[in-house]
Amino acid sequence: MPNFSLSDSVFRAACEQYATPFHLYDERGIRETARRLNRAFAWASDFREYFAVKALPTPAVLRLLRQEGCGLDCASYTELRLAEACGFTGDQVMFSANDVPAEEFAFARRIGATINLDDITHIPELRKNGGIPETVCLRFNPGGHFRVGNAIMGDPGDAKYGMTRPQLSEALATLKGYGVRRFGLHAFLSSNTTDESYFPALARLLFETGRELIAESGLTLAFINLSGGIGVPYRPGEPQANIEAIGEGVRLAYEEVLLANGITGVALKTELGRYMTAPHGWLVAHVTHEKRIYKHYLGLDASACDLMRPAMYGAYHHITIVGRQGEEEKVDVTGSLCENNDKFAVDRMLPRAEIGDILVIHDTGAHGLSMGYNYNGKLRCKEVLYREDGSYTLIRRAETPHDYFATLDMDPVWTRLNEEL
Numbered sequence: 001m002p003n004f005s006l007s008d009s010v011f012r013a014a015c016e017q018y019a020t021p022f023h024l025y026d027e028r029g030i031r032e033t034a035r036r037l038n039r040a041f042a043w044a045s046d047f048r049e050y051f052a053v054k055a056l057p058t059p060a061v062l063r064l065l066r067q068e069g070c071g072l073d074c075a076s077y078t079e080l081r082l083a084e085a086c087g088f089t090g091d092q093v094m095f096s097a098n099d100v101p102a103e104e105f106a107f108a109r110r111i112g113a114t115i116n117l118d119d120i121t122h123i124p125e126l127r128k129n130g131g132i133p134e135t136v137c138l139r140f141n142p143g144g145h146f147r148v149g150n151a152i153m154g155d156p157g158d159a160k161y162g163m164t165r166p167q168l169s170e171a172l173a174t175l176k177g178y179g180v181r182r183f184g185l186h187a188f189l190s191s192n193t194t195d196e197s198y199f200p201a202l203a204r205l206l207f208e209t210g211r212e213l214i215a216e217s218g219l220t221l222a223f224i225n226l227s228g229g230i231g232v233p234y235r236p237g238e239p240q241a242n243i244e245a246i247g248e249g250v251r252l253a254y255e256e257v258l259l260a261n262g263i264t265g266v267a268l269k270t271e272l273g274r275y276m277t278a279p280h281g282w283l284v285a286h287v288t289h290e291k292r293i294y295k296h297y298l299g300l301d302a303s304a305c306d307l308m309r310p311a312m313y314g315a316y317h318h319i320t321i322v323g324r325q326g327e328e329e330k331v332d333v334t335g336s337l338c339e340n341n342d343k344f345a346v347d348r349m350l351p352r353a354e355i356g357d358i359l360v361i362h363d364t365g366a367h368g369l370s371m372g373y374n375y376n377g378k379l380r381c382k383e384v385l386y387r388e389d390g391s392y393t394l395i396r397r398a399e400t401p402h403d404y405f406a407t408l409d410m411d412p413v414w415t416r417l418n419e420e421l
Ligand SMILES: *Cc1c(COP(=O)(O)O)cnc(C)c1O
Pocket: 052, 054, 055, 073, 096, 188, 191, 192, 227, 228, 229, 230, 271, 272, 273, 274, 275, 366
């Protein structure tokens, strides 16, 4: 299994070039993960990973994924615009949106994106906004609990996404009447799972449902989209997803359900986000304050606005301190927001740190900066790419007060706000 971590000297050198805080992404790691995924599914006809843009919507990263053969999975007009501007068009773009404003279909159709319909009511909306294409994907929600063996892997019955099984049949009958000839099938039933049985079980469900729908509708099954959900080990010692075993498990299901029943030429797609980039990103910050009251706090120059997962989900992100090892003490690691959940770690044992130390928060390469926000007028940090040749490139600058004030341009104070003090 590969080790994705970078050495302390890489973080130190990055800090010499760029003021903290910043997210640092490792080009080599991202490329290697993309190649490994492509190899694991090389057996499939026309396999393509559509990277979930929301996980890391930065053009420099999207472009290097494009060089590795990936497409993009978009969920909004803005993401579609970004995809198009980065050179992704036609069958390199998947549009999977829930509760989507109808007008957004028109732009998705204009750039030739594959439309993944989340609901049966979207059919007339798509018809009016861009029209019904020859190939349409349907998002399936089987309801209840999604079980693999005795383990519950997800609760689709509680999820707002997708169509019921009867709705899939109804949707295809309607779409056929509108000229659809080929369909795809998609479902996302478990999140952040490293269990190697998830994708094979999901694939089997989708292959079997696809087979039924072919028989019912007489349409061609163009592809199965396994979506995202493969997880990464956020905690030291947690297992990595064995992508080769996952690819092999999906291949067996493909043979048993599709090929053995004479169904050939069905392409395979994924929309992984976390698996692709999470382990290849780090939020790099400085310790700026140390406070001892009822607990012991290390304050950083980063906040939950740069990385929301710990505050929002209580998510664990591993933390290391550059150049420090050995004797540990229990601390809370905080940002500066007036919100007591602005903590990157609670009661964490860390090596004894001092003000001025570089503190590194791991696995921030997906759903990191992109989930950030601007509470307390906090400005989101920059992004830096650690290149394969060992150099560093700024790929997104930090936000400025001008960015924060930009939406006030109808207000008389806007000019004042933009004057330099
Ligand atoms: C969020 C999302 C993904 C990616 O999820 P990960 O957990 O990052 O793999 C893929 N497809 C859709 C439709 C999504 O909403």
